[in-house]
Amino acid sequence: MAQVRDVAERAGVSPATVSNALNHPQRVSERTLAKVHAAIEELGYVRNDAARQLRAGFNPAVGLIVLDAANPYFTDVAGGAEQHLRDLGRPLLLGNSSQESDREVTYLNLFEQQRVAGILIAPVGNVLPRLRKLKSNGIPVVIIDRKAGADELSSVSVDDERGGWLAADHLISQGATRIAVVGGPEGLRQVRNRLRGAQQRVRQCAEAAVEYIATSAMDAAAGRTATEALLSREAKQRPDAVFATNDLVALGVLQVLVRSGISVPQDILLAGYDDIEFAANATIPITSIRQPAAEMGEHAAQLLQRAIEDPASPVQHTVFQPELIIRESTQA
Incomplete structure (x- = not known):
């Protein structure tokens, strides 16, 4: 060259x-x-910008690590962040942890080696000590999709307990008494909070009960596997409503229900979470809890830029409120 x-x-x-x-x-x-x-x-x-940045000891790019790049929710988060950063002349570098702690750490190490200006992260593992070290080394961090467990790190999240409560409340209002919460490892904080919110609402209704069906992943395949297990039960032991912890899981649930001749919503009500475009365009449009993904990504980028410009800027925790979007899958 x-x-x-x-x-x-x-x-x-x-x-x-x-x-x-x-x-x-x-x-x-x-x-x-x-x-x-x-x-x-x-x-x-x-x-050779890489060499020039190495000599200068500065890289204008921002690193973003998401839980699942295949989930359109995180695509929207990235889009919101990218739009804001592009206007500032900052490239966005995307890393996909695929809900694996080792991959998450690998990307954190890579972004530190690249001397990025800052990092946005939707954590999967307990990486707070690592994130604190990054900040102390001059790389600011903003946590996305869950509230930071540390006062020194800013975060942008949604009230997932409220989201779980809204989903369960709507299913109960439609006559559900046996609700299955399906999807994701309970160790994932977002899943745990959505489950907790649903449980809180069910405890307020003497006629209703809730069970949790854990899955190792949060995708359509996991939804299909969990639903096949539910349908293997005797009819009276099956749930009359499913609350999937994200819309990809809900799509997998819907596929098996339709294939098995189970009527949605007449036999089983179905609600998801995130309100991705696929949920609205499914064979039976799926009721979902909407998160303002693009707005969250943009706001996180704003907080990060502020920290880049002024490392002494105050920490901020922004919690967005979820919204129930009702569609045919629960309109019994």
Whole structure:
């Protein structure tokens, strides 16, 4: 690949002049600028920003680590963050932990090695000590999708207990008495909070009961597997409502119910969480708890930018409120 010295030789100028033309064009005459750009075009020169940033000890990019890049919810979160950061001239680097702690740590190490300006993260493991160390080393961090368990780190989240409560309340209002909460390991805080909210609402109704069906993942395949297990029971032991802890799980639940001849919502009510586009466009549109994903991503990026500009800026915990979106899957 062409180097700066090659461009300088072709343009008949010094390497320092080429550097000025690229980084401080106001210091170079228009005639010289034209010669340098012509040489760049002829040689196909591409500047090495990585090397330049390494020399400067600064990288304008921001790292984002999500739980599941295949989930459209996190795509929307990333889109909101990317829009704000792009306006600031900051590239967004995406890492997918796939709900694996080891992969999460690998991305944290990589972003630290790249000397990113800051990190946004939807954590899966107990990484608070690692995040504190990053901050102490000059890399600010904002936690997304759950409230930070540490006062020194800002966070953007949704009140998931309230979301679980809303889902259970709606199912009970539609006549449900046996609610199955399906999806995700209970160790994942978002799942635990949604389950807790549903349990709190069910305790207020003497006729209702709730059970939790754990899955190792939060995708459609997990929803299908859990539903097949539920349908293997005798009819009187099956739930009359399913609250899936995200919409991908709900889609898997719906697939098995429809394939098995179970009528939704007449036989089993179904509600999900996140309100991704697929939920609204399913064969039977799925009731869901909406999270303002793009708005959360944008707000997290704003908090991070503030911390980048002023490391002494106050920590802030922003908690958005979920919203019940009613569709055909619960309109019995």
